[in-house]
Amino acid sequence: MFKSSLYKIVYNNCKRLKVSKFYSDSCMFEIDTTYYCNKDNEKEIKHNIEIRKGVGNIRKVLEVYEELKDVKISDKKYQPLREQLHFELEKLPNKTHPLVTGYKEDPVVIHTINSKRTFSKEPFEFSEITEKLNIMRTDKLGITCGNRSYCYLGELAEVEEALIKYTVSKLLKKNYLLISVPDILPHAVLKGCGMSPNSNRTQIYALDPTLHGPDLYLSGTAEMSLAGLLMNSIHEIKKLPLKLAAVSRCYRAETSSVVEERGTYRVHQFTKVEMFTVTTPDHSDQMLEEVRKTQEELFTELGLYMRVLDMPPHELGAPAYRKYDIEAWMPGRKNFGEISSCSNCTDYQSRRLNIKYIDGNTKSFVHTLNGTACAIPRMLIALVETHQDTKGMARIAIPKVLQPYLNGKEYIGKNKSIPKLKILKLKK
Known part of the structure; x- marks a missing residue:
């Protein structure tokens, strides 16, 4: 039963994999803005980048996010700025245990x-x-x-x-x-x-x-x-x-x-x-x-x-x-x-x-x-x-x-x- 249920999951996933442009071409993934775009977490995120010897600029992320904070999603004029935010977020490493x-x-x-x-x-x-x-x-x-x-x-x-x-x-x-x-x-x-x-x-x-x-x-x-x-x-x-x-x-x-x-x-x-x-x-x-x-x-x-x-x-x-x-x-x-x-x-x-x-x-x-x-x-x-x-x-x-x-x-x-x-x- 366990194996058959696994096969069903993978089979159903394969039928479902009509990759949307949102996730494949633009790579505009759903962001955890609650954490990464919270000013209270800036010091912690910056320290995480440093100890991991990674790349990314949390200050830049927060600056761009601040500009977009009160902008409606339907306003296409700010789409380049949204893409810039995603670009900056992509460079940040995962959290560390x-x-x-x-x-x-x-x-x-x-x-x-x-x-x-x-x-x-x-x-x-x-x-x-x-x-x-x-x-x-x-x-x-x-x-x-x-x-x-x-x-x-x-x-x-x-x-x-x-x-x-x-x-x-x-x-x-x-x-x-x-x-x-x-x-x-x-x-x-x-x-x-x-x-x-x-x-x-x-x-x-x-x-x-x-x-x-x-x-x-x-x-x-x-x-x-x-x-x-x-x-x-x-x-x-x-x-x-x-x-x-x-x-x-x-x-x-x-x-x-x-x-x-x-x-x-x-x-x-x-x-x-x-x-x-x-x-x-x-x-x-x-x-x-x-x-x-x-x-x-x-x-x-x-x-x-x-x-x-x-x-x-x-x-x-x-x-x-x-x-x-x-x-x-x-x-x-x-x-x-x-x-x-x-x-x-x-x-x-x-x-x-x-x-x-x-x-x-x-x-x-x-x-x-x-x-x-x-x-x-x-x-x-x-x-x-x-x-x-x-x-x-x-x-x-x-x-x-x-x-x-x-x-x-x-x-x-x-x-x-x-x-x-x-x-x-x-x-x-």
């Missing part, structure tokens, strides 16, 4: 999971192991691939599929509805999720408008597609929370010169299983804890040593009210690396995408949350480095929970099916 507001530069460690593995010999890095076993290639990929690209070969590619199947099976048992999503999205959806597709520092790939039409972009995460699916929808309160999951390719124009992010730690495209939930405002804090608990359960069984972090304000993206990161110890790198995060975006996205719930005769904006269930490249780094055999790098142990998805295999060995490529010197 009161507890997080007091954090300094460093994240707060909530707790650690599992114990750190000890090695009799110096552990090897992921790139060294995969090179030795011939199970990954990051160069000589052909003319269609460039920097920060990769190919998993043989059994490592099998582990990738096993991780996806393991993760999805766990989420289905927790009543998540699996959705297959598109990887090409319009500007309105990305902007509604809090992204800035056309800014100078964007990580989003834009398709050539002369070839593919205007305002089309490659998705950086399934969160965007799932949020877009619910755009301009109304949900019955008794049908919430709505829990969705998706497996998708993620495209990001990543750049980094940080040594800790070398290799396949930060790449241009990767596979990820994403969770996206919709709930009422009074349950979103509780839902964030539930999403985090789900992540912890998924990763604990993989045998990784991890720490769970409550992130400080300057680490929050504009949409996030609160964010947890989970970092796994990567023995070869001798460092922790982020493998997952989850965020409560409260009504930041739902206001921009017009997603509401109805309680009696009252319609209110939902709260949206997202969380990474499995990001393949970093998960593989942590798994391979943690479960490596340091005696000659002959094999990698497969966690027991993944073995059923690998026909009972207990180890990854050397790939002998696909030969290593050799550079040939051609005579002129």
Whole structure:
């Protein structure tokens, strides 16, 4: 019954998604003027922008709002001023959880999971192991691939599929509805999720408008597609929370010169299983804890040593009210690396995408949350480095929970099916 009701919600939403110009083209979302345009909140909002190292000018917002305060909505003469107000409001970040507001530069460690593995010999890095076993290639990929690209070969590619199947099976048992999503999205959806597709520092790939039409972009995460699916929808309160999951390719124009992010730690495209939930405002804090608990359960069984972090304000993206990161110890790198995060975006996205719930005769904006269930490249780094055999790098142990998805295999060995490529010197 639970799953069928979820299917009905999504089906009805899909029928309802005749996107209005008000919310898609002009992006004139319904504003929380009670808070943002109240002079009594100016100091608090300004402080929030500063501690989050965000952009936005609350003074400008209040000045424009003051000019419009007594103007009738029907007066079209002031439409440019209304658009300016929305433009200024769009730049403001979400509120910050009161507890997080007091954090300094460093994240707060909530707790650690599992114990750190000890090695009799110096552990090897992921790139060294995969090179030795011939199970990954990051160069000589052909003319269609460039920097920060990769190919998993043989059994490592099998582990990738096993991780996806393991993760999805766990989420289905927790009543998540699996959705297959598109990887090409319009500007309105990305902007509604809090992204800035056309800014100078964007990580989003834009398709050539002369070839593919205007305002089309490659998705950086399934969160965007799932949020877009619910755009301009109304949900019955008794049908919430709505829990969705998706497996998708993620495209990001990543750049980094940080040594800790070398290799396949930060790449241009990767596979990820994403969770996206919709709930009422009074349950979103509780839902964030539930999403985090789900992540912890998924990763604990993989045998990784991890720490769970409550992130400080300057680490929050504009949409996030609160964010947890989970970092796994990567023995070869001798460092922790982020493998997952989850965020409560409260009504930041739902206001921009017009997603509401109805309680009696009252319609209110939902709260949206997202969380990474499995990001393949970093998960593989942590798994391979943690479960490596340091005696000659002959094999990698497969966690027991993944073995059923690998026909009972207990180890990854050397790939002998696909030969290593050799550079040939051609005579002129």
